[in-house]
Amino acid sequence: MSFAFTPENQKKFEALLTKYPTKMAALLPTLWLAQNQNGHLSLEVQEHVASLLDLSPVHVHGVVTFYTMYKQKPSGKFHLQFCKTLSCGLCGSEDLIRHMKEKYKLEHGKVSEDGKFSMELVECLASCGTAPAMAVNEKYVEQLTVEKIDELMKKLSVA
Ligand code: FES
Structure with a gap:
């Protein structure tokens, strides 16, 4: 099943967009929101975030791999x-x-x-x-x- 924000998180995402001058600037909090929903940022989730923000998946992946606060694999409690x-x-x-x-x-x-x-x-x-x-x-x-x-x-x- 493909990833999509829950209706509640979709609203949060839309609210985030209003706080930043460009879609790209909302990347970090959008990834955080996606991680909180999914538990980790799989490639599928990263691609979804990239499409939401009109960014390339490679750009998003570069950001995800740079910051230790983002998890690419499922983790423990x-x-x-x-x-x-x-x-x-x-x-x-x-x-x-x-x-x-x-x-x-x-x-x-x-x-x-x-x-x-x-x-x-x-x-x-x-x-x-x-x-x-x-x-x-x-x-x-x-x-x-x-x-x-x-x-x-x-x-x-x-x-
Ligand atoms: S070296 Fe900076 S926190 Fe460990």
């Missing part, structure tokens, strides 16, 4: 993004990422069997001053330690 860039690396992110693999069987690009967790390694989350950092869906968790991660995973497991 809790999507864990671990920063793998320098400041976090210097503060021990590799040990934390290894811990996720050893203890929780989670690694880059994987979704847990129960669909609860997915994990992705990303570039700088712009939280270098409180490294190492990760994002759980849209919320940041900073100054990570193994203990902090274990506590968080325990909480999320029953959420």
Whole structure:
């Protein structure tokens, strides 16, 4: 079945268009709306957004692949993004990422069997001053330690 906005989201999309001087300028919030509806931005969804905004699918795909907030594949209920860039690396992110693999069987690009967790390694989350950092869906968790991660995973497991 092809992707289309729900009637409610179609109204939101039309309202978005009135806030920007060009259709192209509404690309980021339109993608966000589509992702919230579909869970991720498949190529089909990207093509639909491109047609809505009179853009080429290649342009839209370039934007989707640039920003870590956009997901191209289905993710778990809790999507864990671990920063793998320098400041976090210097503060021990590799040990934390290894811990996720050893203890929780989670690694880059994987979704847990129960669909609860997915994990992705990303570039700088712009939280270098409180490294190492990760994002759980849209919320940041900073100054990570193994203990902090274990506590968080325990909480999320029953959420
Ligand atoms: S290097 Fe990890 S948040 Fe910037």
